[in-house]
Amino acid sequence: MDAKISVPRRGQVIVWLKSCPRCNGDLYEDTDIYGRYIACLQCGYYLTEAEEVVVRYASRRASRARRRESRDLLAAVAGG
Numbered sequence: 001m002d003a004k005i006s007v008p009r010r011g012q013v014i015v016w017l018k019s020c021p022r023c024n025g026d027l028y029e030d031t032d033i034y035g036r037y038i039a040c041l042q043c044g045y046y047l048t049e050a051e052e053v054v055v056r057y058a059s060r061r062a063s064r065a066r067r068r069e070s071r072d073l074l075a076a077v078a079g080g
């Protein structure tokens with residue numbers, strides 16, 4: 001019997017620099033037993049759901065240019 005425990009992958013930490021609504025510090029996304037959350041590195045503030053949405057939406061717009069690059073990379077990997 002091998003009991004597999006699904007552990008969220010570490011090493012892929014999402015960070016939003018200077019996005020904390022409280023102290024303008026750096027936010028990071030992490031997961032615990034209750035689910036995902038976004039918290040501040042500097043003041044330890046936990047974002048509300050509404051604030052999370054704002055942060056995620058803002059980052060999605062900002063990373064639109066980058067997405068093209070990663071898609072090319074994916075295509076290269078899949079093609080090979």
Ligand SMILES: [Zn+2]
Binds near residue numbers: 020023026040043045
């Ligand atoms: Zn903060």
